[in-house]
Amino acid sequence: MGDLHSEIENLEAFEPVWNRKCEVCGEKPVVRATELCGPCTWGEADTANGAWWGDDDANRLATLRAKAQESGR
Numbered sequence: 001m002g003d004l005h006s007e008i009e010n011l012e013a014f015e016p017v018w019n020r021k022c023e024v025c026g027e028k029p030v031v032r033a034t035e036l037c038g039p040c041t042w043g044e045a046d047t048a049n050g051a052w053w054g055d056d057d058a059n060r061l062a063t064l065r066a067k068a069q070e071s072g073r
Contacts, residue, residue, distance in 0.1 A: 016050040
């Protein structure tokens, strides 16, 4: 496993942000790293409504955050 902090940052970059609108089209949610919705970020309609982010991504991020908290990082 790589550096825990880096893994968390990498996942957080793609985490959906539901309280912001896309800078291009005004849709929600946006990709944290780009502040654009999924379709405006990747050009793929099937990424609308946060479809790029699955339960496995959310679970992985939660697990990493818990490990970081346990280790005091």
